[in-house]
Amino acid sequence: MFTIITGAQFGDEGKGKIVDLMSGEYDVVVRFQGGDNAGHTVKVGEDVYKLHLIPSGFLLDSRVLIGPGTVMNPEVLAREMDMLAEGGIELGPGKLGVDAKTSIIMPYHIELDGLRESLRTEKIGTTKRGIGFAYIDKVARDEVRMSDIVDRDKFLQRLAELAPQKEVAIKELGGDPSMVMDKNLIDKYLKLGERFAPYITDVSYEVNKALDEGKNVLAEGAQGTHLDVIHGTQKFVTSSSTVAGSACANIGVGPTRVDSVLGIVKAYITRVGEGPLPTELIDEVGQQIQQVGREFGTTTGRSRRCGWFDLPLLKKAIYLNGYTSIALTKLDVLSDIDPIRVCVSYELGGRTVAYPPEDTSELAGCKPVYEDLAGWQSDLTGVKEFNDLPQAAKDYVLYLENKMGVPIEYISVGPAREQTFKK
Known part of the structure; x- marks a missing residue:
């Protein structure tokens, strides 16, 4: 069985959980x-793991x-592995396993990202982690791959x-170009390459072979649908394709092998950074949702708009x-709000439109x-x-399910694993 999971909103829907x-x-x-511009939090008992690269x-x-x-920053991966080892x-x-073709985020990508964002008159809200510039190099065939950093001679030749x-490019943006060939940074990446050499694999082969053997494979996306580089709220989007179809291309699996697609949806909506959010609440209710839902970014710590x-x-x-089914998260956050x-x-x-306009500026306008539903205390x-939910909460879930036309399979009422149940 091959299942794909993606976020159905602007990310932070609770995919990791x-x-x-x-x-x-x-x-x-x-x-x-x-x-590592995306983050997910996994809570098991009293243990909380905040990760950016390692799948849940x-x-x-x-x-x-x-x-x-x-696109992978090997230093971030090493930190995550060390943190888990301590636990x-x-x-x-x-x-x-890490695919040999995975693009490596280089220090100059991070430098370029920060310099470019600082010069924008209209900010995108980038995390300044070099993601966009690493993807630019992937498309331009100027990337450094995982297979490069594990081979000293190959890596140095590629850098040259x-x-x-x-x-x-760095000089034109007002930065210090000497950092590109900084010896300390080069040595750091060579050491990281040595560490990760045993982890290199062919992900496409592994996944297809697993499916051939009747094993179950789960493909996990980052960010959310409306941050997709093609279909999202351009230009306030991420640098990759976040929708389910991209899982096949990005892993190397044919679409005929997909059995189910699960969408993760919050019981409300949030967004980090810039870009349109038509239902944004700039009032006490919005503040209540933000505080109760702990709506602060895993990666940046920035407050999420609610x-x-x-x-x-x-x-x-x-x-x-x-989507073939939906997981509805953070239903508990809406308690003590009436109406919803x-x-x-x-x-x-x-005019009245029931589907988002293509143009981002129109969406912003x-x-x-609204339709109002009764809340619960x-x-x-x-x-x-x-069946143990209060009637108003059950009515809200069934209302959303009916309007979406996709069955809600899971409901989450808290951050812990045991606080999610099948509908």
């Missing part, structure tokens, strides 16, 4: 795009893989080829991903049209099954 919950049923969990299935028996569609979780080459253009559930954006996510509002359409230029964090 759901992957952790499901990974016990899967033999292989593979990350298929993005870099590391806690159970799954083999975890980083696919060639990702008694060792990720050896039998547990973790790329250094002149990177030095010019808003009511946006059905038009969700309908687009369903079309883009082909759901955006069912927009007013735009004197959309005024939400009960604490949901101890609920273990759907």
Whole structure:
């Protein structure tokens, strides 16, 4: 069985938690795009793991893989592995694999990212971790790959080829070009290459072979649908394709092998950084959702903007991903809010539209049209099954399910693994 999981909103929907919950049923969990600009938090008992690269299935028996569609900062990966080792979780080459074709985020990518963002008159909201510039090099065929940093001569030769253009680019943006060939940075990457050499694998081959053997594979995306570089709210998007179809291309698996696609959806909506958010709440309710939901970025610590559930954006996510089921997270955060509002359409230029406009500036001008539902005052964090939810909470879930036209398979009422149940 081959399952793909993606976020249906702007990221931060709780994918890591759901992957952790499901990974016990899967033999292989593979990350298929993005870099360490995305973060996920996994909570098991009193242990909390905040990760950016390692797929969530590391806690159970799954083999975890980083696919060639990702861009990877090896220093970040090393830090994550060291952090887990301190907690008694060792990720050896039998547990973790990194594709030889994975693009490496170089120090000059991070430098260029910060310099470019500082010069923008209209900020994108980049995490300044070099993700976009690493993807630019991938498309331009100027990337450094995982297979390069594990071979000293190959790595130095590749750097010598790329250094002149990177030095010019940094100088033009007002930076110090000498950092490109900084000996300390080069030595650091060579040592990282030595460390990760045993972890190199062919992810496409591993995944296809696992499927041939009847094993279960879970593909985990980063960020969310509306941050997709093609279909998202351009230019306030990430640098990779975040929708389900990209899992096949980025891992190297044919689309006929996909069995199910699970969308992760918050019971409301959040967004980090710039870009349109039609249902954004700039009031006490928005502050309550932010505080109760602990809506602060795993990667940046930035406050997330919060808003009511946006059905038009969700309908687009369903079309883009082909979801076969939904996991609804953070239902507990909406307790003690009455009424609870759901955006069912927009007013735009004197007309009502039920689907988001293509142009980002038009989406920014959309005024939400709401339907109100009754709230509930009960604490949901101890609920273990759907029938134990208060009636108003059940009505909200069933209302969303009916409007989305996709079955809700999982409901989450807290950060811990045991606080998620099947509907």
